[in-house]
Amino acid sequence: MKAKLAFFDFTGCEGCQLEVLNFETELVELLNHVDIVNFREAKTESEDNYEIAFVEGSITRESEIPKLKKIRQQAKIVVALGACACLGGVNCLKNFRPMKENLRIVYGDAAKYYDTIPARPISSIVPVDYYVHGCPIDKKEFLKVTKALLLGKRPEIPNYPVCVECKLAGNVCTFDKGETCLGPVTRAGCNAICISNGRHCWGCRGPVDDPNTNSEKEILQKHGLTVEDILNQFRIFNGYLEVSK
Amino acid sequence: MENKIIEKQNMAPFVDNLINAEAEVIGPKRKDGKYAFDKLIETGELCLDYDTTLLPPKMYLFPPKETLIKFELGKEPEVEPVVEAKPLILFGVHPYDIKAIELLDVAFSTTNPDINYLSKREKAVIIGVDCLNPNPNAFCPSLGTATAETGFDLMLTDIGDSYVVAIGSSKGEQLLTKYAETREASQVELAQRNSERQKALARYKVTLNISPEELPQLLDKSWDSPWWKEKSEKCLSCGSCIVVCPTCFCFDVQDDVTLNLKEGERYRQWDGCMLVDFAAVAGGGNFRGDKESRFRHRMYRKGKYIWERYGKLGCVGCGRCASACLAEIASPAETFNRLKEESK
Ligand code: SF4
Ligand code: SF4
Ligand code: SF4
Ligand code: SF4
Ligand code: SF4
Numbered sequence: 001m002k003a004k005l006a007f008f009d010f011t012g013c014e015g016c017q018l019e020v021l022n023f024e025t026e027l028v029e030l031l032n033h034v035d036i037v038n039f040r041e042a043k044t045e046s047e048d049n050y051e052i053a054f055v056e057g058s059i060t061r062e063s064e065i066p067k068l069k070k071i072r073q074q075a076k077i078v079v080a081l082g083a084c085a086c087l088g089g090v091n092c093l094k095n096f097r098p099m100k101e102n103l104r105i106v107y108g109d110a111a112k113y114y115d116t117i118p119a120r121p122i123s124s125i126v127p128v129d130y131y132v133h134g135c136p137i138d139k140k141e142f143l144k145v146t147k148a149l150l151l152g153k154r155p156e157i158p159n160y161p162v163c164v165e166c167k168l169a170g171n172v173c174t175f176d177k178g179e180t181c182l183g184p185v186t187r188a189g190c191n192a193i194c195i196s197n198g199r200h201c202w203g204c205r206g207p208v209d210d211p212n213t214n215s216e217k218e219i220l221q222k223h224g225l226t227v228e229d230i231l232n233q234f235r236i237f238n239g240y241l242e243v244s245k
Numbered sequence: 246m247e248n249k250i251i252e253k254q255n256m257a258p259f260v261d262n263l264i265n266a267e268a269e270v271i272g273p274k275r276k277d278g279k280y281a282f283d284k285l286i287e288t289g290e291l292c293l294d295y296d297t298t299l300l301p302p303k304m305y306l307f308p309p310k311e312t313l314i315k316f317e318l319g320k321e322p323e324v325e326p327v328v329e330a331k332p333l334i335l336f337g338v339h340p341y342d343i344k345a346i347e348l349l350d351v352a353f354s355t356t357n358p359d360i361n362y363l364s365k366r367e368k369a370v371i372i373g374v375d376c377l378n379p380n381p382n383a384f385c386p387s388l389g390t391a392t393a394e395t396g397f398d399l400m401l402t403d404i405g406d407s408y409v410v411a412i413g414s415s416k417g418e419q420l421l422t423k424y425a426e427t428r429e430a431s432q433v434e435l436a437q438r439n440s441e442r443q444k445a446l447a448r449y450k451v452t453l454n455i456s457p458e459e460l461p462q463l464l465d466k467s468w469d470s471p472w473w474k475e476k477s478e479k480c481l482s483c484g485s486c487i488v489v490c491p492t493c494f495c496f497d498v499q500d501d502v503t504l505n506l507k508e509g510e511r512y513r514q515w516d517g518c519m520l521v522d523f524a525a526v527a528g529g530g531n532f533r534g535d536k537e538s539r540f541r542h543r544m545y546r547k548g549k550y551i552w553e554r555y556g557k558l559g560c561v562g563c564g565r566c567a568s569a570c571l572a573e574i575a576s577p578a579e580t581f582n583r584l585k586e587e588s589k
Contacts (some may be wrong), residue, residue, distance in 0.1 A: 033504055147504050156499065160520045163483035167569065168309045168515070170299055172277040173485075175571055184481040184571060208482075210521060212536075215479040219571050 003150055006037045006050035007081075008071055010064050011091055011119065012057030015136040016082035020054075026143055033150055052077045052149060054132075058084040058091045060119045072126040077149060080121065080128045081142075083135035083237050087206045090135070091119035092239030120240055130155060133205035135237065138190055158188040159209050162201050166192035174200040180223050182233060185211035204237045246394075247412045249427040250434060251401075256408060260288040260336065262424035268332035268370070271305055273298050285336070293337050293403065296380040297563055301491030302335050302342050303349060306365045310514040313361065313498070317508045327510075330364035337401075339376040340393035341385050341561040345491035346371070347396045348557045352494050355555065370416055373397040375438075377445045382564030384578045386446050387453035390561040404437040451578050455585045457558055460548035467584045468541075476580070477540035479572040480519070486543070486566035486575035487517030492551070492559055518542050540574070547577045 007017055020027075037050055053075035059068060072078055083089035095118040097105075122128060130149070132142050141157075148155035158164070162183035166173070169192050174181040182203035183195065194201055207213075213234075220230045234241075251259060264270050264285055272291045273280045280295040282302050317323040338346075350366060353359040373393060376385070385391040393400065398417030401408040409430050412418045421427055455463060487493045497516035502509035519539050551559025560577050567576035 029504055147502075150504065151502065151506070159522050161481060161483045163481070163485050164488060164520070167300070167485050167488040170276070170281050172279050172299065173569070173571070176279070177277065184483045208521070210482075212479070212481045215481055215572055218479070 003034045003052060004037055004050040005034045005052045005054065005146075006048070006071075006075070007054045008056065008067075010055070010057030010068070010085070010122070011060040012082060012084035012089070014056065016056045016084075016132075019136045019139050020081075020142055022139060026139070030143070030146065034146075048074050050075060052079065052146075054079045054081045055085050055122050056081040058088045058119045058121060059125055060091055060094075060116055062115050062117055065125055068122055068125050077129045078122075078126065079130045079132060079145065079149070080123065081132050082137045083133065083204050083206070085122050086131045086133050087238055088119050088121045088124075088240030089204075089237055093235060095119055095239055096235065124240075131157070131206075133157075133187060134190055135204035138193075141189055160188050161208055161211075162186045162188045162190070162192050162195070162205070164188050165190070166195050166201075169196050171195050175219070175223055178223075180220050180225055180233070182216070184219070185213055185216045202236050203234065206238060207241065247418075248430040248435060249410045249412065249421060250407050250430045251410055251425055251427055252407045255426045257288040259425040260285070260291060263334055263336070263420070264288070266424065268334050268368075270334045270336050271302065272336040282335075291337060293374050293401070294378055295337075296376075296378050297339070297383065297565060297568075299565075300489060301345060301563070301565070302338050303346060303491050303494075305333060305335060306346065306369060307349065307353075307362050307494065307496075310512060311361060312510050312512045314511045315508065316510070318502070318506060326360070328361055328364050330368045333365070333369045334372060335369055336372045337374045338371055338397070339563075340373060340400075341376070341383070341388075341390040341563045342491050343371060343373050343393045343396040344390045344558070344561045345563075348492050348551070348555060348559070348561075349494055351555045351557060352551075370420065371397045371399075372417070372420075373400040375400070375402040375442060375445065377403060377441060377448075379445065379449050380564045380568060381450045382567035382576060383449060384451040384453050384562040384564065386449055386562075387451075387578070388457050388558055388560065388562040390558075390563075391446060391449075392442055402438045402441060404434060404441055407434070409434055409438045451564065451576070453562075453578050454582045457548075457552075460581060461552055463581065463584055463588060464545055464549045466588055470584060470587055472580065472583055472587065473541040474537045476574050477536040479574055480536045480540055481572055482519060482521050482536060482539070483571070484517055484520050485569040485571070487519050488515060489565040489569045491563060491565070492547075492561060493517055518546065544577060544580050548581060 009017060053071050055078060059065060080086045084091055099116050130145055132145050145155040165188045166183055174195060179200055181200040183201040185207050186201050186203045187205045187208045189205060217230055270285045271282050272285045273295045274283045274290045275292055280292060280298045282298050285291055312327045315325050315327055353362040375392060397413040400411040400413060495517050496513040498511060498513045500509055500511050547560040
C-alpha cells in the first residue's frame with residue numbers, strides 16, 4: 001500500500017512547496033511509492049486519510065490554530081517544512097512590534113477586518129515529529145527525510161553547526177574577511193551554501209540542539225557588532241527563540 | 246640522500262610537464278587571501294611560498310566523503326567494495342603535513358588495513374617544499390616537524406635563484422630525470438639550504454615550553470585541571486579545529502538506500518571528537534556529553550593517546566586549528582604550555 005502524503009501551508013511564501021515540486025525526476029520516483037494529496041487547507045470533513053502531513057508556514061492568526069490541531073489529529077507523522085514552520089521564521093520579525101501596529105502597517109484602514117497574533121512555529125501548538133529546515137528547504141534533504149520516513153527510519157539530520165560543512169567546502173571564514181556569520185550556532189545540512197556563494201549564514205536552519213550563544217555573541221562583539229546588531233542578526237529567522245531575546 | 250638543483254626558470258616547465266604527462270597534480274593555490282590545495286591546471290597557479298592551507302592535503306588520500314561499498318538487496322544480496330585510486334602528485338606539501346601523512350600511514354595500516362586509504366596512498370607521489378613563511382599559529386620547531394627527512398619522493402627548498410631538490414625515493418628520481426632539467430647541487434648550495442631553514446626557524450611565533458616526549462606524562466597529571474572547564478566554556482562545538490587538522494582520522498559510516506529498496510551504498514565521512522554527537526551511543530547515552538570532556542579529549546588525543554598507540558605525535562604543530570577557532574581556544578600549544586605552568 002502506498003503511503004498518503006499531504007501538504008498544508010499556513011503563513012509563508014510557499015517557497016518551500018515550490019522547492020518540493022521543483023525536482024521532477026525524483027518526484028516521479030517518489031510518486032511510485034506515495035500518493036500525494038496536496039491540500040491547500042485542512043478539510044474539515046473527517047474523510048481526510050493522509051498519514052504523513054508536511055506543514056509549511058508559521059502560525060500568525062487565531063484561525064490557523066484549530067486547523068493545525070485537526071491536521072495533527074489525522075496525521076501519524078507531522079513534518080515541519082521550512083524555516084517558517086520549524087522556527088517561526090522571518091514572520092517573527094513582527095513580534096517585536098505591537099500587533100495592532102503590524103496590522104495598521106500591512107492593511108491600513110482595513111486592519112479591523114484581520115486578526116493577527118505573534119508569529120510562532122507549529123511546534124508551539126502541536127507536537128512535531130520531524131523537521132526539514134531551511135528557507136527555503138533543500139530538496140535533497142526533503143527527499144532524504146521522506147525516504148527515511150517511508151523506510152521507517154529516523155532521518156539523519158546534522159546536530160552540528162554550519163562551520164563543519166563550511167570548512168569541508170574549503171571556504172575562507174567570513175570572519176577572516178572582516179564580516180560576521182551565524183554559522184557557529186546554526187544547524188548544518190545546507191552544505192554552507194550561502195558562504196560558498198560569497199555571503200554569510202543568517203541562521204535560516206535554526207540553532208543546533210545546544211548552541212553556545214554566549215560565545216557566539218562574544219565573537220560577534222569582538223568583530224565589531226553592537227548588542228543591537230547581534231539581536232537583529234538572530235531575529236531574522238530565530239526571533240521566536242529565547243536566544244534572540 | 247642525493248640532492249639536485251632546479252633553477253627557478255626551470256621549475257615552471259617541470260610542473261607543466263607533470264600536469265601534461267603523469268597524473269593529476271594537486272598544489273597550493275591562492276583562495277580569497279588564503280591558500281588551498283586544488284587541482285593545478287597550469288603552473289602559474291602554484292604558490293610555493295604559502296604559509297599554510299585551509300585544509301590539509303590528507304583530503305586527497307582520505308576524502309571528506311567516500312563510498313566504501315555498493316550493494317544490491319534482494320534474495321541474494323550483492324556487495325561490491327568500491328576502491329577508487331588514481332595516480333596523484335601532491336606538489337608543494339610542507340614538512341608538517343608530510344609528518345601527518347606518515348602518521349596516517351601507520352594509523353590506517355595498523356590492525357585493520359584500510360584498503361581505501363592505502364590504495365590511494367600507494368598511487369600518490371609527494372613532492373614537498375620547505376616552509377619558509379610559517380603561519381603565525383604554527384609551532385613546528387618545538388615538535389621537530391619544521392623539516393622532514395622521510396615521507397616524500399622529492400623535497401624542494403627555495404634558496405633564492407633556485408631550488409635544492411632532495412631525492413627521497415626512486416619514484417621521485419625518475420620524475421626528475423624524465424621531466425626536469427637539473428644539475429648537481431654544490432656544497433655552497435647545500436649550505437644555503439641549511440641557512441634558509443635556520444632563518445625560517447626564527448620566524449615561528451609560538452613555542453612549546455615542553456618537549457613532546459614529556460607530553461603524555463604531563464597530561465596524565467592534568468586530568469583534573471581547572472583549565473579544561475575554564476577554557477572550553479567558549480567552545481562552539483563547531484568542529485572547525487578537527488576538520489582542518491592534518492592528523493585527525495575519525496570517520497562515521499552510514500548507509501544510503503534508494504527509495505525502491507533495491508540498491509544502496511555505504512559511505513564514510515569525516516567526523517570528530519569535538520562534535521556533540523560523536524561519542525553518542527545507541528540508547529541515548531553520550532560518553533562526552535559536555536564541552537569540557539570533549540575539549541580535554543581532543544588534547545589527550547593530540548598529546549598522549551596517539552603517541553602511545555602509534556609511536557608518532559598526534560599533533561604536527563601546523564597551527565591550522567588555532568587559526569580556524571573563532572573562540573580562540575583550540576591551540577594545543579597554549580593548552581600544553583598552560584598545563585606545564587600549572588604542574589610546576
Ligand atoms: S521557510 Fe522561507 S521559503 Fe519556506 S515558506 Fe517560509 S519564507 Fe517561504
Ligand atoms: S564562515 Fe561562518 S559557517 Fe563558515 S566557518 Fe566561518 S563562522 Fe563558520
Ligand atoms: S548557510 Fe545559513 S542561512 Fe544559508 S542556507 Fe545554510 S543555514 Fe541557511
Ligand atoms: S575548540 Fe574552537 S574550533 Fe574546536 S569545536 Fe571548539 S570552538 Fe570550534
Ligand atoms: S592539532 Fe592543530 S596544530 Fe596540531 S596538527 Fe592538528 S590542526 Fe595542526
